[in-house]
Amino acid sequence: MHCLTGETNYRGRKSIVRKTFTTVLVIFALVIAILATAFGVALAQGPGTTCAVTGGGTIGDSTVRIGVALKCDVTRAPNILNISWGAGNCFHLDTLTQAICTDDPSISPGRPPCNCDTYEGWGVGRYNAVDGYQARWIFTDAGEPGTTDWAWVKVTDAGGTTVLEQSGFLRFGNLEFRNSR
Numbered sequence: 001m002h003c004l005t006g007e008t009n010y011r012g013r014k015s016i017v018r019k020t021f022t023t024v025l026v027i028f029a030l031v032i033a034i035l036a037t038a039f040g041v042a043l044a045q046g047p048g049t050t051c052a053v054t055g056g057g058t059i060g061d062s063t064v065r066i067g068v069a070l071k072c073d074v075t076r077a078p079n080i081l082n083i084s085w086g087a088g089n090c091f092h093l094d095t096l097t098q099a100i101c102t103d104d105p106s107i108s109p110g111r112p113p114c115n116c117d118t119y120e121g122w123g124v125g126r127y128n129a130v131d132g133y134q135a136r137w138i139f140t141d142a143g144e145p146g147t148t149d150w151a152w153v154k155v156t157d158a159g160g161t162t163v164l165e166q167s168g169f170l171r172f173g174n175l176e177f178r179n180s181r
């Protein structure tokens with residue numbers, strides 16, 4: 001009887017040790033994963049990096065299509081924004097004049113790690129090959145697929161009259177934020 005009780009206690013202790021070991025392993029793995037993510041983000045955000053957004057797509061149910069390769073730094077080229085809509089209308093960005101990139105806490109850009117997911121920009125360019133037009137836009141990246149990415153674009157003439165304004169989630173396509181040198 002004494003031996004049986006001893007065996008039971010031994011098995012009980014063995015089970016507790018196994019559970020404790022498993023718990024420690026899980027916690028250790030979690031800590032490693034958190035550290036690796038933080039380290040990866042820190043590496044990706046090293047000196048000289050800036051946010052950038054690339055990609056494109058069709059905005060909502062409209063005919064408005066965007067093609068984007070923009071750095072969040074007006075001193076770094078190239079910066080590309082092409083907007084096309086309707087029967088052959090297009091806006092081509094010539095100069096990026098202002099860019100603000102931020103992190104919206106309510107959305108996640110997914111992979112690759114990036115410290116921003118929202119791009120607000122201003123620029124000047126050509127509407128149907130005529131100079132003197134201005135554009136303003138906001139793009140957000142909510143990961144993949146791009147159907148939860150969102151875009152707002154507005155094109156105005158020199159007098160401030162709106163030529164195009166459209167907003168919505170992307171029907172086709174994808175926007176991707178990343179850290180760029």
Ligand SMILES: [Ca+2]
Nearest residue numbers: 104105107108
């Ligand atoms: Ca975010």
Ligand SMILES: [Ca+2]
Nearest residue numbers: 141143149175
């Ligand atoms: Ca996306």
